[in-house]
Amino acid sequence: MKQILIVEDEQLIAELERDYLEVSGYKVDIAMDGEQGLKLALRGVYDLILLDVMLPLLNGFEVCKQIREHHQIPILMVTAKKEDIDVIRGLGLGADDYITKPFKPGELVARVKAHLARYERLIGTKEQKDEIRIQGLFIDNASRRVFVHEQEINLTTKEFELLIFLATNPNRVFSKDHIFERIWGFDAMGDAQTVTVHIRKLREKMEIDPSNSQYIETVWGAGYRFRV
Template identity: 60%
Template sequence: MKQVLIIEDDNNIAALERDYLQLNGFKVDIEQEGVSGLKKALLGIYDVVVVDLMLPGKDGYGIVKEIRDKFEIPIIIVSAKNEDIDKIRGLGFGADDYLTKPFSPAELVARIKSHIIRYERLSGKKVALELISHKAMEIQTDSHKVFVNGKEVLLTTKEYELLVFLASNPNIVFTKDQIFSNIWGEDYCGDTATVAVHIQKLRKKIEKDSGNPDYIETIWGTGYRFNS
């Protein structure tokens, strides 16, 4: 079970983050003060640290820097500070991601899962076998193989990453911006139009009728949802 440390002084936000993460199979600890939060983070037992910037005792920037000096684990900043300079500074200190309050807790969970997968892939750690099954679809994440009705479906890298992201977060509506940020990253030279293109290609490969999809549903005016 993956462990997440939340360093957040707002009880309501911390509890909301914890509840969503626990529902998705994570073990969660909460610290509400900067110094104690950093001390716990440096124990080296966590897979991800989620940290606010404005904290009593020690601010989030210092926490991020000290964690990054010792560990390469994913660090996600969640803050009400929404100026570009704050984001640039936080990422510059070593954070992997930056979410601005208010935010969707489902998006936080999705980003945490995505960063864990990337970290384990880049660090060479073996990712434990995970089988994602929905209806007639089976995704084998260790071998990156997808089967529909027992027949293997060949996907491009981005199509696979898109499918895993959506299938790992069933029944949650994601906007094109959220999907684009999680799959392509904010530094990618492109726009959200590529999301619709990849969804269309993916549907042709996994859906019995791409015009009337069973799995990836379009929520008009909002985005997409994977139906489990």
Template identity: 60%
Template sequence: MKQILIIEDDINIAELEKDYLQLNGYTVEIAQDGEVGFKKALLGIYDLIIVDLMLPKKNGFEIVRELRGKFEIPIIIVSAKNEDIDKIRGLGLGADDYITKPFSPSELTARIKSHIMRYERLAGVKIPADIISHKGLEIHTDSHKVFVNGKQVQLTTTEYEVLVFLASNPNLVFTKDQLFNSIWGEEDFGDTATVAVHIQKIRKKIEKNPSNPDYIETIWGTGYRFNS
């Protein structure tokens, strides 16, 4: 079970984060001032640290700077300070992400999952087989959830099935007929044109530039493939 340290002096926010993370399977500890939080972080037992900036005794900038000199684990700043200069400074000191209050607990959880998996991947830790991950795209086949750069995207059941099928068979080209038969079934009397419609909808949700996709490529005159 992954362990998270929250360094946050606002106990209401800290407890909200803790409750939501525990519901998602994390073990969580809270420190309400910078010095205590920093000492806990030095134990080296945490998989990710969440830190506020405006803390008593030791501010978040100091914590990030000093921890980054000792550990490579993900650090996420969660702060009410929303000026670009604060974000630039925090990220420049080594934070992996910067989330501005108020925030969505579900978004925070998604980003935590993304950063932990990215860290484990870079560190050579085996990623569970129920996650398909590629260039910021993560498909959680156990929960049927899809994330792009840590943010969850909502796909219909069929859109999800098309994406999983392609992502599970990277670099292979599939015709519209093959995709239609694989997803809808050979007994379905629908039109294979629906494949193109679903691909277009998926691209709008997961691609940075749907007209120049990174993930699902059109092979003109043939079909589609997922780039790995």
């Protein structure tokens, strides 16, 4: 049985989310503040985390950031704000998707199912090469570890998936919309700006000079290309 952690300080919302997820066959725990949520998340027993942005003691962005330093499981952020900056910050820190309050419980369950299925396909896929070596870059797909010039870098789930997609299709140009649909899926909320944020994060982690990328090239007016 899949285990889900809900980090939400509004009790009625947390209990509603829990009830719908339990009816759908998931085991659910609830944390009412950011510090408790982080403590539970770091135990490593959960398959997905449903994380509110506005939390007491420790906000959702900081919780997401710290979880990503240890675990790559899907994180679905919940926000009452519709401003793009909140969404971009959340996705840039490693969140896989977001949902805006108020939402339909059925939509929430569908999102959870989709991200769990996507994550299982990602970690269980046999279609990709076990190892990729390109210009000082080494990707161990089996262990999900990435090294640049023998130095390991820590990537989020979506950063790793994005890197794998580009690196296994070298010298091909993909539009932002194509990348978004391929990595996040048609049902995910967000837009091409999400791709821009993740490309920037990848460059910051992989490149000596992110403004002069050795690996991921911007093709102006067209999209991105993994250069070999």
